Amino acid sequence: MAVGIGIDIGSTATKVVVAGEGGAIRQQLLMPTGFSSVDAAERARAGLASKGIELGEDTRVVATGYGRVAVPFADKVVTEITCHGRGAVRLFGPDGTVIDVGGQDTKVIRLKAGRVIKFAMNDKCAAGTGRFLEVMADRLGVSHDELADLARSGELTKISSMCTVFAESEVISLVGRGEPRPNIANGVIESVISRVATLAGSTGGKAPYYLTGGLCENDYVVERLGAALGSPVTTCPEARYAGALGAALTALELP
Structure with missing residues (x-):
């Protein structure tokens, strides 16, 4: 039986999905990308082997994500937009707006009848990514989850800088002035x-909204994003693997 393998090498995490007949998910793997995308690709292959999945005549591999060109055993390389859109269609449905908050960038993808009709990405420096939250959590001496817990009990403290480096300087100044950590955490997440x-909004995004990527299990972020968009945001744990899932589904179609 043919097996489709999708490998999504992001700037922070590498996700792998193995899909079988009908697109059924057989395996999901998650690991830190680390310094080298090439090394991440080899660790992904080793991870597959540990699950009893060896590359061969009955397997096809599609790579996507930030480090997609660093997968030497990929049969095809496909853009993140295409793969995230396809994965979201499988998980949620053919119409809606997909929001993926990644480590390096944030993507918004509009879907209609199962096809991508428009998308937008933020600037890599912009303070609207998962990496920004990591930096701010480290600065406050807490984990991602603890940052959200703090934010729930805090009052909004505006953080205006568009760049992660300058925003970090703002946070340092707030700490120096004695601003309570819950207030700073609230400001970070609201930023x-x-x-x-x-x-x-720049894509003309409309409900239903779907969240994919590393923040899909952060209930507070999901709640606040829904409030900002004026409509509930749907997600699930598997949404973190949306890009890899879309790649795996594409791999199943390769000759």
Whole structure:
């Protein structure tokens, strides 16, 4: 039986999905990308082997994501937009607006009848990405989840800088002035939410909204994003693998 393997090498995490007949998900793997995308690709192959999945005549591999060109055993390379859109269609449905908050960038993809009709991406420096949240959490000495917990009990403290480096300087100044950590955490998350909602608006995004990527299991972010968009945001744990899933589905169609 043919097997489709999708490998999504992001700037922070590498996701792998193995799909079988009818697109049924057989395996999901998640690992840090680390310094080298080439090394991440080899670790992905080793991870597959540990699950009893070897590359061969009955397997096809499609690579996507930030490090997609670094997968030497890929049969095809496909853009993130295409793969995230396809994965979201499989997970959620053919129509809606997909929001993927990645480590390096944020993508908004509009779907209609199962096809991508428009998309937008933020600037890599913009303070609206997962990496920005990581930097701010580290600065406050907390984890991602703890950042969200702090934000729930805080009052909004505006963080205006569009660049992660300058925004970090703002946070340092707020800490120095004695601003409570919950207030800073609230400001950090609301800064991201505001920029993501603005990006969604630039595509003419409409409900239903779907969240993919590493923040899909952060309930507070999902809640606040829905409030900013004026409509609930749907997600699920598998949404983190949307890009790899779309790649795996594409791999199943290769000759």
